[in-house]
Amino acid sequence: MQTETKTHVDQLTSPAGHAVTVLRFEGDIASTSKDAVLGAYHSLAKETKIILLDFTKVDYLNSSGIALVIQLMIEASNVQQKVYAFGLSAHFTKVFTMVGITKYAGLFPGQDEALAAL
């Protein structure tokens, strides 16, 4: 019943000239998504400084999936990487705000707005 989580990594440059690594998630993000979320994060180059999480194609997200996102944020914070996100629905923007994620990760409506701010 749970759709597999797919993750695709893109390397972009912001208008200000910063290298930005985008983790694009697709499908469900739930308890079974550990490899797709944390595994993809662990595969990134150690020099990565800015990580952008793309939720545009995420169909389903639950508290176990949100916990994986927080785990990623903890690990990134420990090595001074900055994490941002875009593509969340209005509902999950509210949920991320309720659990406090917005205190540590900026949320943007779309990729263009995120890149423009970085």
Added chain:
Amino acid sequence: MSEKKSATVEVRLPSRMGYEKVAMSTASAVAKLMGFREDRIEDLKTAIAEACINAIEHGNRLNERLSVGVVLSAGSEALEVKVIDDGKGITQKPAKPDIDRKMHGEEDPRGMGMFLIQALVDEAEWVAGSDGKSSYVRLVIRLDKDAE
């Protein structure tokens, strides 16, 4: 379907992760028939998903021989949902998640389900079964007549 008569819908789910989506879809359909706004339906879907996940994982301990009952009672002013499992129920609600403690490794990143349930619906109560099983969580989400 224009008359707001009471109605009850029941679903039984296997204790297998992912089947909470069946409860979400059913609740969404009932809430739409009742006239809930789309944002409230999204709140309800997340609250029901978290209640079912807790029932599957903690109540029934992923035992697929046990099922999770979901009873949706649509009234004229509110939708009541009971999610029933064969666990002993909870004796103490977990503390509100603290993102600062999580980020500093002082609190498990998980453990947000009950908080989300409480935050997203108008009423939430956890009831332990008197026989040591058949515990349930009861959720109520009210129609906001001014905003519908």
